[in-house]
Amino acid sequence: MQELKDLKVMPGERIIQYPYQQIVGKLLYLVNTTRLDIAFVVGYLACAQINPQQIYNKIIGHLLSYLTCHQKYGLVHRKSSMSKIELYADTDFAADKK
Numbered sequence: 001m002q003e004l005k006d007l008k009v010m011p012g013e014r015i016i017q018y019p020y021q022q023i024v025g026k027l028l029y030l031v032n033t034t035r036l037d038i039a040f041v042v043g044y045l046a047c048a049q050i051n052p053q054q055i056y057n058k059i060i061g062h063l064l065s066y067l068t069c070h071q072k073y074g075l076v077h078r079k080s081s082m083s084k085i086e087l088y089a090d091t092d093f094a095a096d097k098k
Helices: 002-006 020-033 036-046 054-069
Strands: none
Touching (some): 036 054
């Protein structure tokens, strides 16, 4: 993430020439199905869908490059009698006192 801090963007600069929202939507689908390794970056990109700037163009380029190099990464769900999924949720997080 250090590379992201080094990128400079002028205020109000808008240069995206491709369907940014469609690409982010497809990346969100990947995150929700098999690619949890890119969840943080895709969430970061999703926050800028209304006014994407040059920095997001560079981030998408890096992410697509990463996905191209690591095509075999991802979650694999296999049917097994030993499989057990446990989920936990803190639904009362508003009452937490810290």
